[in-house]
Every structure is written in C-alpha cells, then in structure tokens.
Amino acid sequence: MANASVRPAAVAGAFYPADPRALSTMIGDMLSAAVPLETVNWPKAVIVPHAGYVYSGPIAAAAYNSLRGAAPYYRRVVMLGPAHREPVDGFALPASQWLATPLGEVAVDRDSWLALQAQPDVSVDERAHAFEHCLEVQLPFLQTVLEHITVVPILVGRTSSERVAQLLESLWGQEDTLILISSDLSHYLPYHQARWRDQATVEEILQLQPKLNFDQACGALPVNGLLIAADRHHLRPVLLDQRNSGDTAGDRNRVVGYSAIAFCEERPHVAH
DSSP: OOOOOEEOOSSBTTTBOSSHHHHHHHHHHHHHHSOOOOOSSOEEEEEEOOSOHHHHHHHHHHHHHTTTTOTTTOOEEEEEEEOOSSOOBSEEEOSOSEEEETTEEEEEOHHHHHHHTTSTTEEEOHHHHHTOOTTGGGHHHHHHHOOSOEEEEEEEOBOOHHHHHHHHHHHOOSTTEEEEEEOOOOEEEOHHHHHHHHHHHHHHHHTTOOOOOTTTOTTHHHHHHHHHHHHHTTEEEEEEEEEEHHHHTSOSSSEEEEEEEEEEESSOOOOO
16 A cells, blocks of 8 residues: 655644744744653653644643653654544554655654554544544644754544554664653633543643543553553653643633653663
C-alpha cells in the first residue's frame, strides 16, 4: 500500500496560523513563556492537548519546552490521538508518507509504518487522517523543538486500553523514541466544574491509574494505554501545566480542559 503522497495541512489558518512567520513567532512566544521542566532526564513520553493554539497552545508549549535542547537526542516520535472525524476500528495509519505544515514537511517513519500493518487491527486509512487535527497541531511544535525526526501518526478508534499498551510496546524503541499522546480533558463544562473534574483526572494520571473514560478525556484510550505501559517501564509522570480554555481565550460558561504531562525515566539521563 505504498503511497508517496504528502498529506496537506488541514487546519492551518484555523487551529494555528497559516503564515510560516506568524506561526514561528507564536510558537516561540509560547515556548518562551512556558516553565522549564526540572528534571535530569528527557521525557520518554508526553501528554499534550490539541485544541486551537489560542486555547491550548500555552499548555502544549509546557510539554514541548521540556524537549528543548533535545534536538540531537530524539529520532522518532510515535504519535497517538483519538479519531474525531471518521470512525476507526482499531488503529489507523495515513497512506501519505509526508505530513505538511506551513513550516515544511515531516516524514512518516516508513519502517514502523510497514511493520504496523502486520498487526490485524491496524489499517491504512487516509480518509481518517485527512481532516483530523489532533496530530497535525503537534507537528509545528515538533518541527520547532526537534530536528531530523520521523513520526508514526496513529489514530485510535474502537479498541481497549490494554491493546493500546500492547501497540505502544511494539513501538517503544530505544531512548531516541518519544511517545506523544494527544488528548484534551473535559469538554464544555462550566469553568469551576471543569477545574474540579480535570484535577481529579490529572490525579489519576499522576497515580498511573488507567481508568479514564471519555467524559474525562477525549483521548482516554491512548492515555490509558500509555499509563499501563508507563507503569511497566517505571516512568514517573510530572505535571507541567493544567488549565482550561476559560484561562486562555474562551468563555467560562463552557470550557475545555487541557494538561501537559511528561513521563520520565527514574535513572539519570546521560547527555548526548
């Protein structure tokens, strides 16, 4: 099913600026405002939100700020997020081998793309990816803080948390592989109710309890799968930022919750 096509940016000009200079400036400002992660290790995994940049960008920037300085370190980014646009059974890969943003193109990791297709619940579905935003909005951040990376873009549909964990295990790789889970938290609750619910959700994540449901996070399945895998690999979750759209650019009557969480290995990082 080889396809050398390029997936064009679907939400540039809507979720983030379509002009490269405006986009770079916006990302740079958000990264500069983010609080650095105080750890001796680069994260093995991160959870990041995926709304429009004016809403969730500052929270996402906290996760990406934790990767700054790691450009020579990561080579592959495994990206999982929920399928919002099209129903997916199991997992969906794009047919496209390149993903475009206003900042350029990112290559899909072809070895991983081919190997995943041997798994019976992994399909190649360009339609599911064509207008999906949850992975696309991560790419300009990755292009800014990392270099020479390939990505493994996977949309998660009808499956189980344990199966997500199994898929992650097959892609875990060495220290040069970063796991990225794209998920928002609660949706459309009043501001204070959302803060209460999201705080409880974040506590479950920090305690590695893989019991999230879709009322807590749209990416509950990929998050739960990561929590199972993180526990097996003895990763330590660190909360970097937690806010909602009422804190950034939205109405406080109906907000969407966001968090940025890094998962780090306990042992000291060896500088490269």
